[in-house]
Amino acid sequence: MNAETGTGLALELRGVSKRFGALAALSDIHLQVRPGERRAVLGSNGAGKTTLFNCITGDFPPSSGAIRFFGEDVTTFPAQERIRRGLRRTYQISLLFTGLSVLDNVYLACRGVSRGRFSFRRPRASDALMQTAEELVTTVHLQEVRNTLVSDLSYGQQRQLEIAMALSGAPRFILFDEPAAGLSPTERRELIAILTGLPGHVGYIIIEHDMDVALRVSERVTMMHNGRIFKEGKPAEIEDDPEVQALYLGGATHG
Ligand SMILES: Nc1ncnc2c1ncn2[C@@H]1O[C@H](COP(=O)(O)OP(=O)(O)O)[C@@H](O)[C@H]1O
Ligand SMILES: [Mg+2]
Numbered sequence: 001m002n003a004e005t006g007t008g009l010a011l012e013l014r015g016v017s018k019r020f021g022a023l024a025a026l027s028d029i030h031l032q033v034r035p036g037e038r039r040a041v042l043g044s045n046g047a048g049k050t051t052l053f054n055c056i057t058g059d060f061p062p063s064s065g066a067i068r069f070f071g072e073d074v075t076t077f078p079a080q081e082r083i084r085r086g087l088r089r090t091y092q093i094s095l096l097f098t099g100l101s102v103l104d105n106v107y108l109a110c111r112g113v114s115r116g117r118f119s120f121r122r123p124r125a126s127d128a129l130m131q132t133a134e135e136l137v138t139t140v141h142l143q144e145v146r147n148t149l150v151s152d153l154s155y156g157q158q159r160q161l162e163i164a165m166a167l168s169g170a171p172r173f174i175l176f177d178e179p180a181a182g183l184s185p186t187e188r189r190e191l192i193a194i195l196t197g198l199p200g201h202v203g204y205i206i207i208e209h210d211m212d213v214a215l216r217v218s219e220r221v222t223m224m225h226n227g228r229i230f231k232e233g234k235p236a237e238i239e240d241d242p243e244v245q246a247l248y249l250g251g252a253t254h255g
Helices: 049-057 079-084 102-114 122-139 155-166 185-196 211-217 235-240 242-254
Strands: 011-020 023-033 038-042 064-069 087-089 173-177 203-207 220-225 228-233
Touching (some): 011 049, 023 228, 038 211, 049 087, 049 173, 049 203, 079 087, 102 122, 102 155, 122 155, 185 211, 211 235, 228 235, 228 242, 235 242
Parallel strands (some): 038 203, 038 220, 173 203
Antiparallel strands (some): 011 023, 011 064, 220 228
């Protein structure tokens, strides 16, 4: 375990609950994710997956419970403070500047997270940031369309661009909210290649509806249902679990 982090965990949730009025969107969530770990969260619509992300990022504070990020209690920290500590997310809805090029979008994301953040590169900041933006565009396999306007990209390419933007500012941990939703089979394969090719120290949680994608891009899978975690295990264990199959497939037909 890593001494620097205290607990040795990238992310730890202890008894996190989130209520919206009478609705318990999350109930007593306990979650532990190691640095560099790749985790999938599966569950039918309304299971509480996006709410889980909102609590982790600070977009919504939890109603109760505690969240630690690399050993530090961030439960009450605003979202910006968590970003400063290396946490990123993508959303189910695109948040891109469609009138700008691919490279400009990534450059702006890099500039946004570097502002006010300590950096060895400050003297030649803009050159270094442009260089980083170029590298990130390559990481998400968009180098051939780097000067194309975002409005001219395919839907799948736009999702790839969002991953590049989430990678800006050297994150330690990324939350991906259904990045494969709406992708063609070819685009899905591309996404899987990008995710599995990310640097080993970058951990992530991916919310994924498609069991097949989730099992390929993760080392561990957490199953959610009705705001609770009901099973966790390695992809092969989850795939073979009859209870998971019954509940997940049942939930998916109703969701
Ligand atoms: N801002 C909100 N206000 C009220 N209810 C919400 C809000 N966000 C989510 N919910 C409810 O919380 C539950 C979990 O939603 P969500 O986390 O979006 O599920 P998932 O991402 O797994 O589909 C749902 O019943 C949803 O309607
Ligand atoms: Mg969701």
